[in-house]
Amino acid sequence: MSRHLQATIEQFPIAGVFTISRGSKTQAEVVTCTITQDGLAGRGECVPYRRYGESVDGVLAQINDLAALVQEGLSRLDLQQAMKPGAARNAIDCALWDLEAKLTNARVAEVLGVSALRPLVTAFTLSLGEPDAMAAEARKHAARPLLKIKLGTDDDMSRMQAVRQAAPAARIIVDANEGWTEDNLERHMAQAEALGISLIEQPLPAGQDAALSRIRRLVPVCADESVHATADLASLRDRYDAVNIKLDKTGGLTEALAMKAEAQRLGFAVMVGCMVGTSLAMAPAVLLAQDADYADLDGPLLLARDRPQGLHYEGSLVYPPEPTLWG
Numbered sequence: 001m002s003r004h005l006q007a008t009i010e011q012f013p014i015a016g017v018f019t020i021s022r023g024s025k026t027q028a029e030v031v032t033c034t035i036t037q038d039g040l041a042g043r044g045e046c047v048p049y050r051r052y053g054e055s056v057d058g059v060l061a062q063i064n065d066l067a068a069l070v071q072e073g074l075s076r077l078d079l080q081q082a083m084k085p086g087a088a089r090n091a092i093d094c095a096l097w098d099l100e101a102k103l104t105n106a107r108v109a110e111v112l113g114v115s116a117l118r119p120l121v122t123a124f125t126l127s128l129g130e131p132d133a134m135a136a137e138a139r140k141h142a143a144r145p146l147l148k149i150k151l152g153t154d155d156d157m158s159r160m161q162a163v164r165q166a167a168p169a170a171r172i173i174v175d176a177n178e179g180w181t182e183d184n185l186e187r188h189m190a191q192a193e194a195l196g197i198s199l200i201e202q203p204l205p206a207g208q209d210a211a212l213s214r215i216r217r218l219v220p221v222c223a224d225e226s227v228h229a230t231a232d233l234a235s236l237r238d239r240y241d242a243v244n245i246k247l248d249k250t251g252g253l254t255e256a257l258a259m260k261a262e263a264q265r266l267g268f269a270v271m272v273g274c275m276v277g278t279s280l281a282m283a284p285a286v287l288l289a290q291d292a293d294y295a296d297l298d299g300p301l302l303l304a305r306d307r308p309q310g311l312h313y314e315g316s317l318v319y320p321p322e323p324t325l326w327g
Contacts (some may be wrong), residue, residue, distance in 0.1 A: 003037045003071045007063040007091070009056050012278055013304040017187055019127040021152025021179040022051065024160035028276045028303060029056050033091035035070060042099025043326060044284075046087035046248050047275035051225065054087050058122040062088035062147045065284055070096075085229045085251035093252025094284050098326050108115035109320070112257070114290055121294040123148040123173055124316055131155075131162040138166035144316045146171045148201075148296060152179020157191055162203050166256050168286040173294070178225055193218040199271075199294070201224065201244060212239035222271055230259040233266055242269035242293065246285075253284045260288060269293040278309030283321035286311070 012028045047055035062083070070080060075279045076096050082175075083165060084091040094220055102109050109117055128138045128150040137201055141147060146172045149163050160174060172195075180203040181186055192200055198268040202306040222242035227233065229250040236243070242262050250256040255257070261285040263270050272289035274282055282297045290293040312319040321327055 003073065005063070005067040005070045005092075005095075006034045007060050008032050008034075009060060012306070014276065014302055015298075015304040017046070017127065018276055018284040018289060018302055019129060021128060021177045025276075028278070028299075030277050030281065031056060031059050031063065031087065032280070033095045034164075034272060035092075037099060037103065040099065041278060042097070042102060042104040043279055044091040044094030044096075044097045044098065044252075045278045045280040046091040046094075047281060048314045049248060049275060052086065052249075057302045059086075059088045059091075062086075063091055066092060073150065076100075076194070076252075076305075080180045080251075083251065084165055085249065085255060087248045087251075089251030090247045091252075093254050094326070095248065097253055097284065098210045101289045101323075101327050105153055106255075108284070109287055112213050112287060114287060117290065118289070118296070119314070119317040120286065120289055120295040121145055121316050122301075122313075122318045124298050124301060125175075125296070126150065126163065128152065128159075133172050134159050134160035135166040138170075140162040142167040142170060143172060146173070146198075146294075146316060148173040148175055148298075150175055150177065152176045156180070156188060158193055160188075160191060160197065165195075169197045171195070173199045173222075173267065173296075175224070176203045179203055180204055185211060186215055189215070199242065201227060201271075209239055212313065213250055217241065220269065222269070224273070227256055230262050233259070233262055233268070237268075242271055244271045244273040245292075245294070246273045246275065247288075248275050249280070253288060256288050258287075260292070270298055273297070274299045278303065278307045279321070280326055282311055282318070283326035285319055286318060 048059040201222040201254035206225040218240035223240040224244040
């Protein structure tokens with residue numbers, strides 16, 4: 001067996017500006033890992049996240065540091081021990097899944113025992129902005145069944161109100177990206193309940209979220225920055241009702257599958273989410289999300305340009321990947 005690993009940095013322009021409480025960006029910088037064997041190539045994509053101490057150059061170096069082991073035949077299970085969870089492991093893990101599918105001529109869905117893949121309703125994300133601007137975007141996308149709005153300001157009340165008025169029929173997830181405080185938590189939650197908000201994502205900073213266990217959660221609360229891998233779940237049962245599983249946090253599909261199974265066993269609702277990346281990053285997540293409560297896999301919809309042969313989106317429906325893309 002002769003394998004070769006190659007990792008590259010790629011940029012994809014965002015359609016406009018994507019803004020959350022921590023800042024704005026106009027392009028998605030991703031790291032793509034390609035592993036070739038016997039003339040076949042498996043690919044995986046990751047999006048390094050500064051919030052977790054990652055950088056594009058650092059993740060690229062982590063992947064390249066593992067090249068020798070991958071070329072010697074490192075398995076996905078061995079990979080879980082060789083690298084910590086994070087973006088770098090995600091790119092390698094997903095590339096190995098894709099390569100295995102091509103070498104065995106068996107779709108990843110078949111290996112997972114998912115016999116009938118179906119299109120999923122994905123959330124569509126509205127960037128953080130002034131209330132009027134967010135309302136205008138919400139009005140433009142009011143026919144979508146599920147919207148996710150970025151919050152985390154001193155005046156989130158007016159933003160929630162503006163979006164709800166502009167999209168009265170849509171289910172709405174609000175994502176504060178750790179931007180709320182213990183002082184305003186219950187006030188924001190009461191308004192969210194009054195507006196019929198479906199889910200509140202990561203209202204308080206990770207590690208400073210104990211207040212969630214001391215209040216009556218009027219709206220279900222979902223952990224994002226507070227949860228990365230399976231080992232994190234048990235300690236969060238008193239403060240969260242749902243968890244956001246992202247491949248870039250878990251370090252790939254292998255750990256994400258285990259994490260989803262354990263989250264469901266513990267009674268959490270499951271969201272399968274994403275960073276702003278291309279269809280290559282979303283493809284394995286679409287398989288993971290087949291029986292999830294929420295899919296938030298709109299990354300390519302936020303880009304001005306996706307990869308060739310990307311996922312098919314029809315409104316808010318995202319269809320399973322074709323073999324030409326992944327898996």
